[in-house]
Ligand code: SF4
């Protein structure tokens with residue numbers, strides 16, 4: 001086995017050829033550590049690593065860096081998310097060093113939801129660099145031990161580099177090339193946007209495999225269980241780049257209101273079963289948005305437990 | 311050109327509420343072209359203020375004037391004889407106008423009558439759109455003539471982001487996703503290879519981030535041409 005890039009649990013799980021299972025956790029709108037720790041308990045032992053979101057949807061929350069460290073203290077592995085919206089290259093490099101120093105070993109590089117979606121739409125944004133450049137920056141810092149200006153770093157940050165991919169955004173024909181660019185830039189693993197349109201995703205993955213991208217990078221398929229038909233409807237209408245087929249909305253509407261959550265989970269489980277067999281897919285990224293307490297049940301029913309010890 | 315919108319009458323009335331004799335100065339440059347600060351707009355604003363003040367029972371005296379350009383010392387000198395005859399002056403130029411005026415006439419108060427918005431042009435009658443953010447290092451040829459710095463809501467050098475949908479930007483359904491257009495243009499022209507690889511880090515020193523900017527043409531300063 002060649003040398004590990006970061007030594008993170010996620011990297012080891014993937015490298016050993018296991019089907020990875022990652023989760024997601026949003027920090028609180030406050031400094032409520034107790035609440036955060038409660039959420040962690042639902043994830044502990046059920047996933048290989050947990051994405052800690054960075055002020056997702058541009059709503060102010062506890063910093064992802066701090067929450068990631070709190071997660072380590074509780075014995076879980078964070079996947080530290082960082083967006084380019086709120087930091088310039090100086091703050092970005094500084095936080096990357098800080099992340100490594102705090103024991104963080106996975107990092108997901110994102111552009112970030114625009115601040116007009118959030119609760120401080122009056123804010124100025126930064127976008128000094130974009131997510132593609134962020135990936136290459138983390139790689140440069142890790143592999144060359146250099147800052148962007150070429151200066152040497154005293155103890156380089158060793159991070160397993162993640163990136164996002166949304167096959168459902170436009171222009172569709174270009175999305176696979178954009179993914180290729182992210183891999184070329186240095187992404188070690190990819191977590192896709194929530195997948196609902198399986199036909200389109202199958203087609204996308206065929207292109208990915210044809211281009212051999214799955215051989216250069218681990219691709220984790222994004223799964224979000226729908227809580228009810230209303231949520232599916234809302235996401236379909238209001239979340240840009242989200243592709244929710246009418247058939248799914250119909251399926252959820254087709255059962256009694258109290259059974260819709262379970263129907264949503266069933267759909268997610270069917271997806272996970274398919275992903276286990278799908279060529280080019282190395283794992284699943286479960287985004288149970290504000291539904292962390294359902295993760296133990298979903299993991300169990302998805303038959304991905306126990307998580308491998310590597 | 312520089313595009314600007316008129317401030318609301320309410321805001322302007324508040325600015326001049328304690329003044330009884332004012333001058334409104336328009337500009338024959340960009341703001342005339344974008345119908346916000348030319349002669350017509352100056353006349354309309356003058357009548358609107360007079361009418362509103364009449365209703366309030368506090369008449370106001372207003373003179374109007376339109377300068378060739380308010381971003382040129384030569385033209386703003388034209389009001390030197392009269393400028394201090396007024397309680398205050400409203401400039402209907404882009405943000406440069408009231409500043410040049412304030413710098414030249416230190417004892418007078420100049421109010422901006424416009425909100426200066428962007429560098430752009432009219433895409434149809436009555437609609438103006440942003441095209442340039444004045445980043446100081448133009449590279450639009452790399453993007454087939456479409457600027458992602460000014461026209462992508464996140465100024466992405468490597469777009470489009472995951473929110474691009476049906477050619478529309480995630481931030482605003484009224485704006486095209488410029489990255490959608492860049493990518494389609496490249497792909498249709500068979501230039502996909504231009505989009506392969508990472509576009510490098512931008513040097514923002516030439517933009518506003520490098521501090522206040524200045525352009526010096528030595529030959530003009532020295533008077534050699
Ligand atoms: S690249 Fe810079 S100078 Fe050129 S159009 Fe865009 S913002 Fe303006």
Ligand code: SF4
Pocket residue numbers: 461462463464465466469470471472473474475478479480481486487488489490
């Ligand atoms: S949707 Fe297009 S224009 Fe809008 S932020 Fe994303 S890439 Fe930029």
